Amino acid sequence: MKIVFAGTAEFAVPSLRALHTAGHDIQLVITQPDRPARRGLKVMPPPVKVAAVELGLPVFQPERIRDAAAADRLRAHRPDLLVVVAYGQIIPASVLAIPRLGAVNVHASLLPRHRGAAPVAHAILAGDSETGVTIMRMDEQLDHGPILAARATPIGGTVDAAALTTQLASMGAELLVETLGRLEEITAVEQDDRAATVAPRLRKEDGELEWDIGALEIDRRVRALQPWPGVTLPSKRGRVKVLSGHVEGDRYVPEVVQVPGKRPAPAKQVLGDGPGARRAP
Structure with missing residues (x-):
């Protein structure tokens, strides 16, 4: 053919x-x-x-x-x-x-x-x-x-x-x-x-999240928006890019994050291990 x-x-x-x-x-x-x-x-x-x-x-x-x-x-x-x-x-x-x-x-x-x-x-x-x-x-x-x-x-x-x-x-x-x-x-x-449902082109703002949207929604977006536009969440170090994580009860726990200008690293290493470090207070 x-x-x-x-x-x-x-x-x-x-x-x-x-x-x-x-x-x-x-x-x-x-x-x-x-x-x-x-x-x-x-x-x-x-x-x-x-x-x-x-x-x-x-x-x-x-x-x-x-x-x-x-x-x-x-x-x-x-x-x-x-x-x-x-x-x-x-x-x-x-x-x-x-x-x-x-x-x-x-x-x-x-x-x-x-x-x-x-x-x-x-x-x-x-x-x-x-x-x-x-x-x-x-x-x-x-x-x-x-x-x-x-x-x-x-x-x-x-x-x-x-x-x-x-x-x-x-x-x-x-x-x-x-x-x-x-x-x-x-x-x-x-x-x-x-x-029919529609699946429009992704936008950068689709990944600019806040903690109050809930753990399940954050998890879906972190997984869905890889590799672009990716997801950012607020932290004590400003907004960080969340590359992976998991749902734990009613909260979302980042596993790998990236601070602007830095390499990806374990969330505990970047944000610390306190409850306020990995989710908004």
């Missing part, structure tokens, strides 16, 4: 590698332009570009995939299928219509729950007992197309978003290859829009 792959984030890399290993003819890898890293000004390639170069695949980095030049480049390859995984831009209907078999997407939730840019974080924030991956046919609406396949997994009580994202990326890659192997035999099922 002749495939054009569109992806940017680390979540997409296992899917790209799995398609390559499965022997699919990946004609082109579309990814976003190199950008300055979050810290510092050094321009860095997206993870998908790094993987594509390692695999010897051609890379195309349009500023906007809806531009006519990007559509022309895709059309020139006459692909059977467009595979989109964590690309980071809405793909217009005019582009989705180019491949013979349309476009499919790997999404890190059990759709229609958690449509949007941050499904893994929002599954943890919502206290969901399980999440999963969905393979869907794409339409011009966000995470709205009919479902081809889905696979669920429990959300452990201590797992954070970074670890869960890694797990789902691997699950999604496996399910993608399985689905493409019988794509033309599968009858896609429309999503139930009445059951």
Whole structure:
């Protein structure tokens, strides 16, 4: 099958590698332009570009995939299928219509729950007992197309978003290859829009917490907002970043924290061991 792959984030890399290993003819890898890293000004390639170069695949980095030049480049390859995984831009209907078999997407939730840019974080924030991956046919609406396949997994009580994202990326890659192997035999099922929830992009202020929101909510946010934006809480040393911790009765106990400008360290070492050191009085 002749495939054009569109992806940017680390979540997409296992899917790209799995398609390559499965022997699919990946004609082109579309990814976003190199950008300055979050810290510092050094321009860095997206993870998908790094993987594509390692695999010897051609890379195309349009500023906007809806531009006519990007559509022309895709059309020139006459692909059977467009595979989109964590690309980071809405793909217009005019582009989705180019491949013979349309476009499919790997999404890190059990759709229609958690449509949007941050499904893994929002599954943890919502206290969901399980999440999963969905393979869907794409339409011009966000995470709205009919479902081809889905696979669920429990959300452990201590797992954070970074670890869960890694797990789902691997699950999604496996399910993608399985689905493409019988794509033309599968009858896609429309999503139930009445059951849909949204998972909007995270904001820095989502992690700026106070102790009075409660231990369970703090725990969910510490786990859900890793690695970005992270969580800060007030302490005797000012606001500190909380990297991990646990619920103990009705209070939240930080385990690893980070003072601005310092390395992560055990909370007891940084904040002391008194009750006022690890929670607001």
